[in-house]
Amino acid sequence: MSGGFDPGVSDLDLVAVTGPDVEAIDLVGLERMHRDFVIDKPEWSDRIEIVYVGRTALWSLRTHPGPLAVISPGEPFHLRSERVVEWLQNWYLVREAGVTLRGPIPAAVVPPITWAEFVAATLHYAEEVSNRSFDEATPSSLAYAVLTMCRALRTVRTQTHGSKQEAAAWTQERMPDWAWLIDAALGCRLSRGASGFDDVRTRAAGMRFIRLLGDEITGTPYTCSSVVTAFAVRRPPQEMRIPSKLELAETASWLIARTSPSSTSCTAEIELTDRWALPAGLNPSSCRKVSNLPCTASV
Numbered sequence: 048m049s050g051g052f053d054p055g056v057s058d059l060d061l062v063a064v065t066g067p068d069v070e071a072i073d074l075v076g077l078e079r080m081h082r083d084f085v086i087d088k089p090e091w092s093d094r095i096e097i098v099y100v101g102r103t104a105l106w107s108l109r110t111h112p113g114p115l116a117v118i119s120p121g122e123p124f125h126l127r128s129e130r131v132v133e134w135l136q137n138w139y140l141v142r143e144a145g146v147t148l149r150g151p152i153p154a155a156v157v158p159p160i161t162w163a164e165f166v167a168a169t170l171h172y173a174e175e176v177s178n179r180s181f182d183e184a185t186p187s188s189l190a191y192a193v194l195t196m197c198r199a200l201r202t203v204r205t206q207t208h209g210s211k212q213e214a215a216a217w218t219q220e221r222m223p224d225w226a227w228l229i230d231a232a233l234g235c236r237l238s239r240g241a242s243g244f245d246d247v248r249t250r251a252a253g254m255r256f257i258r259l260l261g262d263e264i265t266g267t268p269y270t271c272s273s274v275v276t277a278f279a280v281r282r283p284p285q286e287m288r289i290p291s292k293l294e295l296a297e298t299a300s301w302l303i304a305r306t307s308p309s310s311t312s313c314t315a316e317i318e319l320t321d322r323w324a325l326p327a328g329l330n331p332s333s334c335r336k337v338s339n340l341p342c343t344a345s346v
Contacts, residue, residue, distance in 0.1 A: 055090070056237055058120060061097045061148075062141050064156045068101035069116040069126065077116070078124045093120045104131050106158055108138055121188075135160065135168040140208070166203060170264065173199035177261025181254050187240030189253045190232040196260040197229065203264050211236075218260075228252050 065072050077099070085092045099116035108131040115131065118124040131138075142157035150156075173196060181189050198214035201207070205217075215233055219226040228249065235243035244250055 056239060058094045058096045059091060062137065062145070063097060063099045064102050064105055064150065065099055066102060068104055069099050069114060072099070072116070074116060074124075074126070081118055081124050096120065098134065098137065100131065100134075102156055105138065105156055108132050108135065108158065121185075135164060136172065139165040139168075162206070165208075166206070169199050169202050173203075173261060173264045177258050177264075179257075181250075181257070185240060186235050186244035186250075189244050189250060190235035190240070192257050193229065193232040193253050194236065196257050196264070200260050200264050225252075225256055228256055 081095065081097075085095070096119040097117070104111040104113065104115075111131045113130050114126045114128045115134065116124070117127050138157050139160045142153045142160060145153040147153065176192055176195060176199075179192070181192065184192070194211040194215055197218040198209070198211050201209065201214040201217045209217075212233070215229050219229050231243045231249055232253070244253060
């Protein structure tokens with residue numbers, strides 16, 4: 048649980064781990080159960096988010112092709128033909144902070160997932176969100192995207208996970224010119240879309256802000272843990288593993304080149320925090336600041 052639950056507003060987020068794969072369970076019966084639940088408790092209408100996943104599929108999440116069975120706000124109960132690894136952020140949070148309602152503890156059904164993998168998945172998701180078209184998005188969807196991008200930025204920059212409210216406050220402090228827009232997103236969320244993000248100015252600003260944060264996230268200064276994250280990003284999900292020293296060195300060089308690809312006027316030696324070293328023919332003075340990766344240069 049990451050905190051930030053607002054009664055009457057927040058969704059009910061659940062993971063249901065099934066014995067067989069989801070194609071073999073009673074999907075029609077589950078759909079009827081969800082429908083009857085909302086009839087009996089209308090205050091939860093459009094506030095239920097449940098993903099059903101087979102136990103074998105979840106334990107082999109990096110290689111299992113799916114599908115998953117999902118119900119979420121604005122989305123009826125149905126099968127989603129997605130690889131299980133595409134939900135890695137969810138699985139990480141379930142394992143690290145989930146509360147068992149019935150059955151085994153999360154660590155017994157979710158395999159170990161590294162923080163680097165979680166941040167890599169956050170980067171992937173933030174890039175996907177920033178590239179969406181929001182021209183026809185509802186106010187709630189646009190506000191949700193703004194707050195999601197705030198949380199992604201905070202996660203990548205601080206290497207910690209938190210609630211949308213914490214991320215909103217953190218981003219407002221660092222980007223005061225956009226504080227009004229983040230306030231509008233928070234207000235829209237609390238009103239469940241009844242107010243805010245319904246005028247041209249706010250919607251246009253929201254779309255610009257989402258793309259701005261997308262650029263900020265993909266250009267985040269790199270730490271030693273971020274090098275491990277980049278290693279994970281550049282490999283297929285089925286090949287996730289702890290990198291060797293040589294692979295970390297190559298990945299750090301790739302990060303520097305990606306930050307400043309045209310800087311080749313002098314030679315820099317980039318040292319990781321535990322003294323692993325690599326050469327890179329780049330000018331460190333023109334590179335973005337690289338936290339915990341000090342540069343020394345000779346011209």
